[in-house]
Amino acid sequence: MDSKTTIRQYLTELLVRKGDRRPFDDDTSLLLGGRLDSIDTVEIILFLEKEFEIEIARDGFQRTQLDTVNMIDAFVRTAHLAAQ
Amino acid sequence: MPLRPTRALPFRLIPRIETYPGVVSLVQTIPGKAALLAVFGLLYAWTNPSALPLVLCLALLTWMPFRRHQLITVSTVIFAVVVPWTRLAQPVYNIGLITGVLALAAFLIWRASARPRSWYGRKPATILLAGFATWIAAISLVPWHIFRLAPIWDFTIIFGSYIWFIAYVLVDRQAEPVNRLGLEIGFLRPFWGALPTPLPNGTGYLRQIEARNAEELAITQLKGLKLLSWAALITLFSRVFVYFFHVYLRIPYFATTLAMSAHGAPAPWFVCWASLMLHFLENVMAGAILGHRIIACCRMAGFDALRNMYRPLSSVTVAEFFNRYYFYYKELLVTFFFFPIFLRQSPRFPKLRLGISIFAAACFGNVFFHFIRELLYIHDFGLWNAIKTFQVFFFYCVVLATAITISRLRKRKPLPAGFFRGTLRPALSVCLFYCLLSIFALTDRQYPLVEHLRFLGHLFFMN
Numbered sequence: 001m002d003s004k005t006t007i008r009q010y011l012t013e014l015l016v017r018k019g020d021r022r023p024f025d026d027d028t029s030l031l032l033g034g035r036l037d038s039i040d041t042v043e044i045i046l047f048l049e050k051e052f053e054i055e056i057a058r059d060g061f062q063r064t065q066l067d068t069v070n071m072i073d074a075f076v077r078t079a080h081l082a083a084q
Numbered sequence: 085m086p087l088r089p090t091r092a093l094p095f096r097l098i099p100r101i102e103t104y105p106g107v108v109s110l111v112q113t114i115p116g117k118a119a120l121l122a123v124f125g126l127l128y129a130w131t132n133p134s135a136l137p138l139v140l141c142l143a144l145l146t147w148m149p150f151r152r153h154q155l156i157t158v159s160t161v162i163f164a165v166v167v168p169w170t171r172l173a174q175p176v177y178n179i180g181l182i183t184g185v186l187a188l189a190a191f192l193i194w195r196a197s198a199r200p201r202s203w204y205g206r207k208p209a210t211i212l213l214a215g216f217a218t219w220i221a222a223i224s225l226v227p228w229h230i231f232r233l234a235p236i237w238d239f240t241i242i243f244g245s246y247i248w249f250i251a252y253v254l255v256d257r258q259a260e261p262v263n264r265l266g267l268e269i270g271f272l273r274p275f276w277g278a279l280p281t282p283l284p285n286g287t288g289y290l291r292q293i294e295a296r297n298a299e300e301l302a303i304t305q306l307k308g309l310k311l312l313s314w315a316a317l318i319t320l321f322s323r324v325f326v327y328f329f330h331v332y333l334r335i336p337y338f339a340t341t342l343a344m345s346a347h348g349a350p351a352p353w354f355v356c357w358a359s360l361m362l363h364f365l366e367n368v369m370a371g372a373i374l375g376h377r378i379i380a381c382c383r384m385a386g387f388d389a390l391r392n393m394y395r396p397l398s399s400v401t402v403a404e405f406f407n408r409y410y411f412y413y414k415e416l417l418v419t420f421f422f423f424p425i426f427l428r429q430s431p432r433f434p435k436l437r438l439g440i441s442i443f444a445a446a447c448f449g450n451v452f453f454h455f456i457r458e459l460l461y462i463h464d465f466g467l468w469n470a471i472k473t474f475q476v477f478f479f480y481c482v483v484l485a486t487a488i489t490i491s492r493l494r495k496r497k498p499l500p501a502g503f504f505r506g507t508l509r510p511a512l513s514v515c516l517f518y519c520l521l522s523i524f525a526l527t528d529r530q531y532p533l534v535e536h537l538r539f540l541g542h543l544f545f546m547n
Binding site: 029032033034037038039041042045046049055056061062063064 | 258259260288289291292293388389390403407411414415418419422423426427431434438
């Protein structure tokens with residue numbers, strides 16, 4: 001399974017847990033659009049750290065970098081590149 | 085902001101008017117807009133007689149949504165400078181100070197954007213908050229004549245009322261640099277309602293949720309009207325509630341039973357319980373009314389913001405209640421205290437990392453937020469005295485942070501099936517916890533911590 005599918009699947013589960021079954025695409029704004037809140041961002045960070053073995057604790061990180069599926073995917077790829 | 089699946093109710097006290105196509109179309113016409121504004125204005129004026137300037141500003145925004153950002157700035161400046169003119173003892177002096185604060189805010193925002201790689205540009209909000217705390221300590225402790233001058237303190241108090249708004253603008257511009265300053269200046273204590281906590285949070289969020297066309301504006305405004313109707317209903321209910329319990333049944337207010345306890349003549353235990361439970365429920369209602377009114381006005385201005393409070397009494401965990409009770413305050417604590425700490429810790433110890441971050445927000449952040457609001461007290465009684473007498477609220481924050489940490493870290497089993505065991509029992513337990521905690525959720529410094537603990541003892545037959 002590619003990273004984007006994994007991220008999408010996780011976000012779907014997270015939204016369903018909150019009672020939100022509305023569809024979303026890879027560019028749907030989930031944080032700034034209000035469907036996910038700051039506590040959910042923590043869950044996403046913990047998930048990304050565990051699933052993709054990346055370190056998010058670094059300077060310049062903004063929560064808005066995790067706003068959409070595409071943005072999270074790009075963030076994971078950049079983090080992997082930076083780690084190499 | 086639904087956090088758990090909720091069953092669709094067959095009956096709605098206030099219908100979802102924003103889902104009726106006919107109503108949405110009507111609100112896009114000139115008579116429809118006029119009717120919507122009139123109904124909103126009348127409802128708003130019911131609890132706030134000076135609603136006219138607000139309704140006029142909303143009318144401008146309704147008719148000229150393409151000038152929204154500029155109109156918000158103009159409205160906010162009118163509300164900061166013109167509307168309070170007659171209420172101020174020294175209007176020219178106060179307006180001068182407000183203008184000075186706005187100029188300083190604009191400078192701080194510009195400076196962070198102009199030099200993003202500088203020391204200040206990299207952590208503008210943290211430096212702003214730390215700088216303000218240092219400034220308060222300096223003017224309280226350093227015995228210079230200039231720090232005794234009234235304008236210095238007045239300026240600091242006014243700046244303090246703007247500080248979280250400025251901090252949000254700084255954080256948002258750092259996340260997504262924008263060239264314009266229109267919405268940023270309009271967001272500094274916006275005209276739709278300015279509590280110390282910005283409602284809603286930040287210009288980045290506002291830009292995402294603003295209505296992009298006439299239909300979206302109509303739907304957002306109808307949601308605003310619906311929320312104001314909720315505020316009006318809760319207001320009506322709370323008045324009947326207060327009359328029934330405090331006037332008809334003569335149950336004393338919590339302040340009275342606490343005072344009786346502190347003066348050595350406590351009320352019977354059941355009266356203490358009754359007054360405490362009423363105090364808790366009245367606080368929930370007051371919070372709902374205030375939050376709903378402000379968000380309703382924000383929605384009328386064209387921003388589809390989330391509610392500030394969403395069914396807190398149905399929360400089944402301590403953390404969930406905190407999230408639902410005062411959503412934007414929780415977001416503030418997370419933005420300025422939780423995340424900066426969380427992101428600086430190693431993921432090797434996830435529980436410790438989460439616990440420390442929760443304490444940074446719910447304890448330190450909570451204390452800091454409330455303490456810097458108390459500038460008048462610090463001015464009158466000194467910094468050390470202000471810290472010493474803040475013990476009750478500090479205790480409240482420590483207990484709250486501990487409970488939220490446990491609530492977040494505990495491995496939760498799935499809730500048992502059935503309404504009583506699955507929903508009612510956990511919800512009542514959470515409410516009972518917050519009800520007891522509300523004994524300490526006070527910043528009025530009237531009694532020391534021991535008196536609040538003594539009151540807690542009376543509830544459990546300890547005298």
